[in-house]
Amino acid sequence: MKKFACVSLIALSLALFGCAEQQQKVKSEDSVEVETQEQKAGTSAVKADVFEDGIDEGKFQQLLASFPATVPNKMATTSVPLTEMLHLLDIVPVGVPTSTNPIPADFDAVTRIGSPMAPDLEVISSLQTELIIGASSLQDSLDKALQGMNLQAAYLPTDSFEDLKLSFKVLGTYFGKEEKMNEVLKNIIEKEQELAKLAQGKELPSVMLVIGTSDDFMVMNDKSYLGSLVQQLGANNIAKSVLKTESTYSAINLEEIVVADPDMIFVLASGDHGANEDKFKQEVAKNSAWTQLSAYKNDKIYMLDYSIFGVTSITNVDTALTTIADYFLE
Template sequence: MKKLSLLLLIAALSVMTACSSTNKADTAETNTTSNETKEANTAEATSKVYSLENDGVDQALFTEALSQFPTTVPERIVTTSVPLTEMLQILGITPVGVPTSKNPIPAEFDAVERIGSPMAPDLEVVTKLKPDLLLGAESLRSSLDKSMEGMKLDKAYLSTESFDDLKLSLKVLGTYFKKTDEMNATLTKILEKENELAKLAEGKKAPSVMLVIGTSDSFMVMSEKSYLGSLVKKVNADNIATSVLKVTDTYSPINMENVVAADPDIILVLASGDHGASKDMFEKEVAKNSTWTKLSAYKNDKVHILDYSVFGVTSILNAENALTEISKYFYE
């Protein structure tokens, strides 16, 4: 009987020892996983610190865009895009033709020939200028190809729709034309501003926001594909168009029932009399549809009317200022 008791005791101790070893192993594994997660988070945070070596530009898109340009660097350039015209000015490159536009062209190019609409330039004027490269916006590629059909002319198209598009296109042009000093001077300021905003957002809960733009007869919600949406993304705010409403287009009709359910903290309204949406028009919209007054943003006086000239027009010259201004609505 004593031998049996002794055997049972030994068996019990063995089981306890085994369990203890297992628990220690589990604890060690958990600690290792936790440390690995912390290291991964630290690495991710570090990767978000922008510099000229880590500028956030998609390398594949950069290479693809650069591959469009002719091997021989052209001397006579016409551009149909205001944002790209600004970039040429920054790089110290004077084109022989620039677009006719309501949006401001750099004063340095006041004497440069106007070639007409960004979508359909005047072929007679373009032909007279004898360009060896046409530089246009990617969003208008099909329209420009059609309007310039039959004309022997190298063309290159660059994206200018979002904040990241502007960085990409400036880097492409600066690299191709070997204007890296001028390019880096502008990129450095923008990257420093991005880092400043990331630091400002550290440890703070990202507020939710709805971006609204008006037409002559209605208002629409904007996704992060819009220029304003891309700026909001940079300040780490939660755009409900993407996170809650799940819209896929740049501009989508507003479904107020879904908006009430999302209940954004902030509403930013892009107003422009030229585009049919003034501050007065939005106030009339609210008076017409009382659902707006049920939103927390409305109750807390967090509905802000934005200047279209700052937030509605993509501009590399104004990008730093636009980031500064947009951050005030979220973190000040």
């Protein structure tokens, strides 16, 4: 009998132990579950804080990978738009390009290294430059100029509105300036969204973009900086939709333009760059076909400020977008 009681007592103890163990297991699993949910919530919170900039991730990673693994102490740039970006990110290069286009005043004391296409190699060498950053559009020329030099080079696109955002993100990320980078990019995106709201439900005009050169006037498609701004705002650029131009800049064919009959014409002309408003008026006077256009009849031909629209500029992009939108929505 005593033996039976002892066995029963042992069995009861084991059962109670097993129950406690099971409860502990359930409790542990519940804790893990709670922790997992908390982790998920935390992850969601982090994701919610990530800034959606709309920049092509593939292009971003590809360009970022083209930079040296080790961030250099001394870097120079041959591009005015990239110089401007470095200034916004509080990064001071050892050399900046020599250009008629404005360089940030804070860089007045920074050494000029020559033209964007053909920088002064002796000056670059004397600055002990470890990396030179140039515009992708001039890569072939720069690569030839830098042949024989023990110097790393990286190239970023600067031709369009999207190029500016992409390249700015690459520079901000590479040099560890994400906070300032996101501040600037958020402001740009907010301006885009604001203007997009204003344009909702409104029929935007068809436009033709003209640029004056030293020889003549040419039509610009969406690959140009001004064209990319028009595209961003959702208007119809006849160079793309009707004329089907492949090149960024194409010769003016007035017969085709009369058929396309744009609602507005934007003219980018500067005396410093070979053409001005008077020269455009002479161009119109030479050919009566201009007077057949709706834009001419309705007084919708606008001369644009070259300092705002002639050079890609991340600092001026807010003003550029707003100015064009004002014409569209007036």
